[in-house]
Amino acid sequence: MITPADERLLRRAIEIAAHAVTLGDAPYGSLLAGPDGTVLAEAHNTVRRDDDITAHPELKLARWAARELDPDTAADTTMYTSCEPCGMCAGAIVRSGLGRVVHALSTAQLIALNPGSGARPTVRQDGPALFDAARAPIEAYYRA
Ligand SMILES: [Zn+2]
Numbered sequence: 001m002i003t004p005a006d007e008r009l010l011r012r013a014i015e016i017a018a019h020a021v022t023l024g025d026a027p028y029g030s031l032l033a034g035p036d037g038t039v040l041a042e043a044h045n046t047v048r049r050d051d052d053i054t055a056h057p058e059l060k061l062a063r064w065a066a067r068e069l070d071p072d073t074a075a076d077t078t079m080y081t082s083c084e085p086c087g088m089c090a091g092a093i094v095r096s097g098l099g100r101v102v103h104a105l106s107t108a109q110l111i112a113l114n115p116g117s118g119a120r121p122t123v124r125q126d127g128p129a130l131f132d133a134a135r136a137p138i139e140a141y142y143r144a
Helices: 004-022 057-068 071-075 087-096 107-113 131-143
Strands: 029-033 039-044 078-083 100-105
Touching (some): 004 100, 029 057
16 A cells, blocks of 8 residues: 555655656666655666666665665665666565565556567576586585
8 A cells, every 4th residue: 555655755756767867867766765754765777877787776775775774674664666676676675675665657657658668688598407516516605
């Protein structure tokens, strides 16, 4: 359920996205907020500026949360983001320990507005292979 307090913070994420455009960056913005609505960090998409395909605001904030927040604080922290996180960012958000994500546009809505946003090539993956060789460093690390 999205509350009026959520909508206030979501509007801030959309403002960040709009501001990104004025800086020449792509229109995506996100923030992290504590349970009382205090904004802890903000970020926008800098893929073009940084020439970095991973410079999505959600990923930057997930990395920040994992570095800067203890697990209990992270679990009580919500990410507000102008668009639904992509697969790369969703994975990082799970690993960061953040407790909740609230997004404005869904991926389907974004693709309807900009069909190019849905152009995700697939990558061929072959495996598993070489189990006996590949398990050695894993076992050595986790048995220590
Ligand atoms: Zn992303």
